[in-house]
Amino acid sequence: MGLVADDKQVSYRIYLVAFAIVVMAILVSIKLTNIQWVEGDYYRELARQRSVKDFTIPANRGNVYSADGSLLATSIPNYVIRFDAVAPKDEDFEEHLTGLADSLSVMLGKPANHYYHELRKARKTKDRYHLITKGLTYTELLRIKSFPLFKLGAFKGGIITEQKTVREHPIGRIAERTVGYERIDDSGEKLYVGIEGAFADYLNGKDGRQMMQKIARNHWKPINDINEVEPVDGYDVISTIDVYIQDIAHHALLKQLEYYEADHGCVVVMETKTGYVKAISNLGRAENGSYYETVNYAVGESAEPGSSFKLAALVAMLEDKKVDTSQVFDSHGGDVGYFGRHVRDSHHGGYGKVTLARGFELSSNTVMAQAVYNSYKGNPKQFIDRLNGFGLNSRLGVSIKGEGKPRIPQPQDKTWSRTTLPWMGFGYEVSLTPLQTLTFYNAVANNGEMVRPLFVKEIKEWDKTIKKYDKEVINPKICSQETINKVKAIMANVVKKGTGSKLYSPNFSMAGKTGTAQVNYGKGGKTNGDMYYASTFVGYFPADEPQYSCVVIINKPHVAKGYYGADVSGPVFRRVAQKIFTDVPSTNSIKKLDAKIKDQEQLYASYYDKANTVNKNMIPNVVSMSGMDAVALLGNMGLKVQVIGVGKVKKQSLKPGDAFKKNQSIILELS
Incomplete structure (x- = not known):
C-alpha cells in the first residue's frame, strides 16, 4: 500500500511539473506573439534607434562679400578620414594594404612602414574608427578616396569620411568685429x-541629414555615401564695406594707436547720400601692446563726445534764431564761472573777444558755453526739444546688435542741474556713440537729410537678388538750408584756419570738427587716475560737394606724446581723405569708386564670351578665370561651388569635359 501511494505522489508531481511547463510555454508563446505582432514595431524602432540614428549635416553658411566683390567670410568644407578595420574582407585587406600605406605616405608625409603597421594593428584590435588624417580639403578628399582599398568604398574598403565646416576670413582680421565671427556664450550656445x-x-x-550606424566604443559611421537629406547652403550677403577704403582706414588708425600708445580707437567712413558704411575699424590694445578687434566701439561705446557735440549746439541755436555767427563773445581770459564751477579753454588766456563762428573754429569752450546758456537759460526745454528733434536722444536702429544708448539730459531728470545747460554747450553731460555722432555730421554734409548707417546692401542667391537695402531716411530735414550753409562754411574754416589747420591741404578740401574730451572728468578722475582723453576728428570731404563722411576717435593716448584731436585723430581722417581722392594731387576731384574700369570691363567681356561658348552638359575649364566669374558661370549651370582663397582660379576639383549632375559640388582653389 505504501509503495502505491508513493507512486501516485510521484505521478502527481510529474503532472504538476508538466502542467507548469505547458503553462510557461503558453505564456512565452503569447509574449513572443505579442512582441512579434502587437509590439513588434515599437521594439524594432527602439533597436533601430539604438544602432541607427539620423545625424545633422550643417549647411554651409552663405558668404559675406565686400561691395567691390572681395570675399570677407566664407565656409570651407573640412574632412576627417577614419578607417573601419573590420569592414574589408581578408583577401582585400591583404591585397591592398601595402599600396594603401605607400599612397598615404606620399600624401601625408610619414613613412609607408608607419601606416602599414598602424593599419594592421587596427585590423588586429578590430578598431572600427581608426583615425587616418583630418583637415583635408575637398580636392584632397577625392584623392584619398582613390587610394587602394579605400576606392572600394565604405563597406568593402572601410573608409569613413566626416565633413566639418570651417569659417574663414580671406582678408584676415581687418573689420573682423563688423564682418562678424562665431563665439560661445556663457551657456555654451553658439552665437554670431x-x-x-x-x-x-x-x-x-x-x-541636411545623414543616417549613421553605431559601431564599437560608441562611435558612429555613415551607412552610405548618399545623404538622406542634402543640406541647402545659405544666401550670400553683400556688405557695403569697400576693401580699398577699409584697408586705408584700418592701417591709418593702427599707425596712430601704436604711436600714441592709446588704449583703443575706431574709425568709420560713410557714403554721404546713401549711409553705406564703406569702412569701419575698431582696435583695442592687448597686454602685449598689439592691437586687435574684439569690441565694436563705433557702434556700442556711448560716451561724452566733448567738442564734437558743439556742432549740434550751434545748429540748434541758429535754427532757433537765438544767435548769429557774427555775434561777438568775450572769452574772459579763457575762464567762465557758473554756480561755482568753471569752464576753461584749452588755450591759456582764452581768445579775447571773438565772433561765434570764430569761437567754433577755435573750439572755445567759454564761447560755446556762454552762447548756449544765454540763449536758453530762460527755457532749457526749447534747447532739449531741438536736440531731440534732431534724433540725438534715440538709437539709430542699425542692423548690427549692441548699439549704445545715447543720452541727452532732459529738464525733468533728477540729474539735471543748474550747470547742465552750459556744460552741454561744449559736449559734456551728454553721451553719444561714434556712429551716432557721425550720422549727425553726415546729415549736415547731406544738406540736412539724415540717413541711417547701413552695413549690407544686398542679399543674393548666386546671381539672383533676394533683398536689397536702399537708403533709409531717419529725418528728411534736420534744419533749414540757411543754417546748413552757415555751419558748412564754418567747418571748412576749422580745417583752413582753425583747430584743424595742421590737416589743411590745398590739393583736396575737407571740413570737420576737432574734439578733445576729458573722460571721467569731475568724477574723481584727477585723484584716482581714471580721467583720460578721447581725441576726435569728425567731418566730411570734399568740403563743397561732400561724398564721404568720417569719424575718428582715439581713446587714452599717451599724454606726453599728445592728446588733442587735431594731432591724434586728425591724421587718420586726412589719410583716408587723401587716399580716396584722386592719385593726381593737383586736382580737387574725388576718386569715382563706381566708375567703369577698363580691366574690369575686359573681365566682364571675357566672362560673357566664356558663358556663351561652354557646353552646358559638360564641366568647363575655368582655370585662370576670375573667381567671381567662375562662381557665377558654374552656378548658372546648376553646380554647387565652394571657393578656397581669393583671386583667379588655379585648380578645379572636377575635370573639364566630364559630364555632371545638377547640384553636384565643385571646389575651386584660387590663387
Whole structure:
C-alpha cells in the first residue's frame, strides 16, 4: 500500500511539473506573439534607434562679400578620414594594404612602414574608427578616396569620411568685429556677432541629414555615401564695406594707436547720400601692446563726445534764431564761472573777444558755453526739444546688435542741474556713440537729410537678388538750408584756419570738427587716475560737394606724446581723405569708386564670351578665370561651388569635359 501511494505522489508531481511547463510555454508563446505582432514595431524602432540614428549635416553658411566683390567670410568644407578595420574582407585587406600605406605616405608625409603597421594593428584590435588624417580639403578628399582599398568604398574598403565646416576670413582680421565671427556664450550656445549675427537668418541655410550606424566604443559611421537629406547652403550677403577704403582706414588708425600708445580707437567712413558704411575699424590694445578687434566701439561705446557735440549746439541755436555767427563773445581770459564751477579753454588766456563762428573754429569752450546758456537759460526745454528733434536722444536702429544708448539730459531728470545747460554747450553731460555722432555730421554734409548707417546692401542667391537695402531716411530735414550753409562754411574754416589747420591741404578740401574730451572728468578722475582723453576728428570731404563722411576717435593716448584731436585723430581722417581722392594731387576731384574700369570691363567681356561658348552638359575649364566669374558661370549651370582663397582660379576639383549632375559640388582653389 505504501509503495502505491508513493507512486501516485510521484505521478502527481510529474503532472504538476508538466502542467507548469505547458503553462510557461503558453505564456512565452503569447509574449513572443505579442512582441512579434502587437509590439513588434515599437521594439524594432527602439533597436533601430539604438544602432541607427539620423545625424545633422550643417549647411554651409552663405558668404559675406565686400561691395567691390572681395570675399570677407566664407565656409570651407573640412574632412576627417577614419578607417573601419573590420569592414574589408581578408583577401582585400591583404591585397591592398601595402599600396594603401605607400599612397598615404606620399600624401601625408610619414613613412609607408608607419601606416602599414598602424593599419594592421587596427585590423588586429578590430578598431572600427581608426583615425587616418583630418583637415583635408575637398580636392584632397577625392584623392584619398582613390587610394587602394579605400576606392572600394565604405563597406568593402572601410573608409569613413566626416565633413566639418570651417569659417574663414580671406582678408584676415581687418573689420573682423563688423564682418562678424562665431563665439560661445556663457551657456555654451553658439552665437554670431556683427553682420554674421545680424543677417544669420539669411546666411544659415538649411541643415541636411545623414543616417549613421553605431559601431564599437560608441562611435558612429555613415551607412552610405548618399545623404538622406542634402543640406541647402545659405544666401550670400553683400556688405557695403569697400576693401580699398577699409584697408586705408584700418592701417591709418593702427599707425596712430601704436604711436600714441592709446588704449583703443575706431574709425568709420560713410557714403554721404546713401549711409553705406564703406569702412569701419575698431582696435583695442592687448597686454602685449598689439592691437586687435574684439569690441565694436563705433557702434556700442556711448560716451561724452566733448567738442564734437558743439556742432549740434550751434545748429540748434541758429535754427532757433537765438544767435548769429557774427555775434561777438568775450572769452574772459579763457575762464567762465557758473554756480561755482568753471569752464576753461584749452588755450591759456582764452581768445579775447571773438565772433561765434570764430569761437567754433577755435573750439572755445567759454564761447560755446556762454552762447548756449544765454540763449536758453530762460527755457532749457526749447534747447532739449531741438536736440531731440534732431534724433540725438534715440538709437539709430542699425542692423548690427549692441548699439549704445545715447543720452541727452532732459529738464525733468533728477540729474539735471543748474550747470547742465552750459556744460552741454561744449559736449559734456551728454553721451553719444561714434556712429551716432557721425550720422549727425553726415546729415549736415547731406544738406540736412539724415540717413541711417547701413552695413549690407544686398542679399543674393548666386546671381539672383533676394533683398536689397536702399537708403533709409531717419529725418528728411534736420534744419533749414540757411543754417546748413552757415555751419558748412564754418567747418571748412576749422580745417583752413582753425583747430584743424595742421590737416589743411590745398590739393583736396575737407571740413570737420576737432574734439578733445576729458573722460571721467569731475568724477574723481584727477585723484584716482581714471580721467583720460578721447581725441576726435569728425567731418566730411570734399568740403563743397561732400561724398564721404568720417569719424575718428582715439581713446587714452599717451599724454606726453599728445592728446588733442587735431594731432591724434586728425591724421587718420586726412589719410583716408587723401587716399580716396584722386592719385593726381593737383586736382580737387574725388576718386569715382563706381566708375567703369577698363580691366574690369575686359573681365566682364571675357566672362560673357566664356558663358556663351561652354557646353552646358559638360564641366568647363575655368582655370585662370576670375573667381567671381567662375562662381557665377558654374552656378548658372546648376553646380554647387565652394571657393578656397581669393583671386583667379588655379585648380578645379572636377575635370573639364566630364559630364555632371545638377547640384553636384565643385571646389575651386584660387590663387
